[in-house]
Amino acid sequence: MAIPGLEQLPVLPVVIPLVAAPLTLLMKPGRAPWAWATLVSWVTFVTTLLLLEGVWVNGPIEYAMGGWGAPDGMTAPLGITYYIDLANALVLTLVAGIASVVFPYAYYSVESEIDHRQTPAFYTALLICFTGLLGVTITGDAFNVFVFLEISSLSTYALVAMGARNDRRALTASFNYLVMGTIGATFFVIGIGLLYQATGTLNMLDLHQQLMGQSNRMVEAGFAFIITGIGLKLAMVPLHLWLPNAYCYAPSAISAFLAATATKVQVYIILRFMFTVFGFEFAFLDVALNAFIILGIAGMFYASFVAVFRDNVKQMLAYSSIAQIGYMLLGISFGTVDGVAASLIHVFNHALMKAALFMGVGCVVLRIGYSNFSAFNGLAKRMPWTAWGLIISGLSLVGVPLTVGFISKWKLMEAAFQTQTIIPPLLIVLLIGASSLLAAIYIGRLAYAMLLQPVPEDAEPVKEAPHLMRITMWIMVLANIWFFFQTDVTVGVATRAAQALLDTGLGYGGAY
């Protein structure tokens, strides 16, 4: 432990928002719930940073809920345990970090998009969602993943639907999300049930030990159901249909928060199950890795292509998110430390870019009222700070040097050259380049509208977004640049995290 006397640190990132969320409901509408949520996100962020440092220095931490750890002679703990290694410590820090920037940002945006009387319930739901995402990431128990996944999902459905004040399509988007998400969660539960039937345990590390060498039909089907279930929640390409509208019509702050965290947590779950639980010589794993290559590349192209033609910038960014999930799957599909590290790096970097982009669009929605391309015409003159923030984070999305996007793609290409997959590495690199070109087209379209299009004649003069929103957005924009120079932070942590994931997975460093 990094700081003596903090033995209970591992549980704090979940318990703090969990206790704080209900209290928010009782507050007076307006500033109080927002300030409270912001404070909670900052405190949580500090605890996750301490946790990350602790894991970095001392290796994986285990924490037994209720003290029900593994009794002598047992390979599995009796209760639920938290198992924190670098991979989930990184994702935890990312989620809490994004929250600690997006929550303060949310204030004006929420005041304009949500009924004033609903703000306490809104921030309660936001904190519950936050709790759920952290709980999914930190836990070492397969069923506990489901419970916290549903905590975050249920609150997300309600939050997405709050966009109905701007556009009723938020309601149908949210309903589709609910149906697909629930099917995904139920598939996940079926998968866990099959694994439980094959092993008798729910703890991830113990599952790994019990499953090792087993390759019967139950395990294969369980694996398929888990991957499909999470694939639905992740919006992996053929299962992505809920995502564009959900992100597009959700309130701005929610889009920014979800795009930067929710899918990232799902990628982490995939990593955890593929490498920690199933990380052994398992025929199905290779099938899945090959499928991920195909799905990843299909996603990169299909979604980027669709994004080019969207008229709504939020929807364009949502499709771009699906494309970026393709990059992450591609990294995973290499099945090597470099590949997984590249995937984790992109998880981190993409969260930074998408948060900044959606926050920028949120500023435009606040001032101009909608997010179609026509709202962005001449934006560089009307709202220069927002426009330039959008351009820089857009360049990061394309993968231009001096931004984190470049690091992501560089690492991904590097990893591609060091692996042997069904597709030759050179082709993969070319495909990554081509897909980045598509990204350049849609970001270029946005930049063109903002820089070169004239301000509409009849446009009312608008003010720049409030300071709070601009500052928080620019924190994210600058993070996009800063982490280009501080690669040892992200790349270092991600590489060691990938190492840890594959090591526990391949059976060397089991915790028990």
Next chain:
Amino acid sequence: MEDFQTPLQPIILLDLAILSLLIATAFAMMRVRRLFAVVMLSGIFSFLAALFFVSLDAVDVAFTEAAVGAGISTVLMLTGMLLTARREKPAVPGHKNIAMVICLVTGAALFYATIDMPAFGDPNAPANIHIGQEFVERTPQDIEIPNIVTAVLASYRGFDTLGEVLVVFAAGVGVMLLLGAGSLRGGRKVKDDRPGDDETEHDGREF
């Protein structure tokens, strides 16, 4: 390992009776278009499931399914139905085919899994000799209450249950957001004026 076989006892007849009723109810739910009937059938399905849970020795689950599945869920669906529609329109055939394909693939995957499953009721199945068994043995010493399910629910896996309470809470908050004070009736069409702007207490502040 494979020396256990599910005994052919007369109780199987009872199980089969309940199971065939379950199938019949589910089939009726697929076919019937009157939503009131569908909701009632869903309640019946939950009761039958509760009955079957009793025959599987899961009394706590049976109790919960009867109270939650057949009780509260049915009430909610009835009120929800009253606020929405009474009948379902015929589905588009194209959807039916897609649904059929997806269901067949999923069902085949599950069927595939059953081939290697331990026989129904096998005491030596992996599921029944690892942690589950441990709870039965330890509860008397660790917790000292007779109901092992309560012991596991509230203590060994108490954190899951906390999560479950939070799920319920989240649902409550979600419904408050969707239907509570300040929620719109419906939502805004693209061309409408933004609803509710005049009635909100924005106190005219400019950010």
Next chain:
Amino acid sequence: MDIIEFIVGRYNYWIFITLMMMGLYIVISRGNLVKTIVGLNLFQTSVFIFYISIGKIVGGTAPIIVGNYKADDSYGDGHGDGYGADATVTDHGNSGASENLHDTDGLDLPSNSLSADVPAGGEVSAASGSLHQMPETAADMASGTDAAYASVADAAAQGAEVIYTNPLPHVLILTAIVVGVATTAVGLALAVRIREAYGTIEEDELEAEDHFAEFGVPLHPEQGQGRGQGSQTQGGAA
């Protein structure tokens, strides 16, 4: 493997799978939103039945400990002894178990002999799967290992011992049921709002309206597009 045996051991699972697929079919064929939610419920409930059947043990009983259960001193001691004796039977000579268990409590319980051997206990097939707790009083059990041995053996011969069904799936499903009802509530609330906003809760009409709002051209309902195709045409049409 005998084909009858194979079927008798699995027909339950097949019926649950059929139920699940019926639920999933209702959901995916996407007619009415309320019916979709009913279908989700059906799907989930069938998964719950499947889960519970995993933990079923033939001849078992509900996991509520029977016998004169009292949380007092004599019971606690008696139980330790009783169990120790029982372990002797099942595991062929872990006689130290009773001493170990006698005075321990809570987390410090050293489970060297008990838990480690249970998974391996498949050799004594009838006895290994579950706890055999004797419904005798503490006094009987405390009277000595031999007596307990005799009584356990006796009871086992008569089939009088209590086998408890695996409680863990029950706990998981209790959680899942509540998650299910929570989803139902939120889903219905959404359906109510959709009804108010669109005047319908039929999926294809909603899709047509949304499509019109997005592209300004009507979506031809007779094409019968599924979700996948629907979105691709959207991409192409733009």
Next chain:
Amino acid sequence: MMAHLILRVTIKLLFAPIIIFALYVQFHGDYGPGGGFQAGVIFAAAFVLHALGFGIDETKKVLPPKVLPWLMVIGVLFYAGTGVATLLLGENFLDYDILQPDSHHHAGQHIGIILVELGVGIAVASTMLTIFYHFAGREPEIRDEDW
């Protein structure tokens, strides 16, 4: 209003036993089937029944909707607070043993289980009622007569 007379008398007769049954299920969960969830749902069912017989407005007088968010929060915090208490006493989250550390017979576990089950019961009952109030209190888009 006489039309619902039998219904209303029955509901009046049943109301108290249902509440008592809910309490029984709540506090007997250690010994038999049942616990906080079931109790909470049964408790809510009593009020749902009342609303069906007497109208939602009457029920809202018996149990005002303003109270419910407080009860929801109290319920969750009862549970989470038990965990926080064990944290503050220096043990792991939800390790009930520390609540009564000297006891040989797991009084701590018993106290912990009763507390958290109570939290579950309060939270579930009030949340279910909140949800029901919101559904039942919503004006239908189409009046009953128009169907």
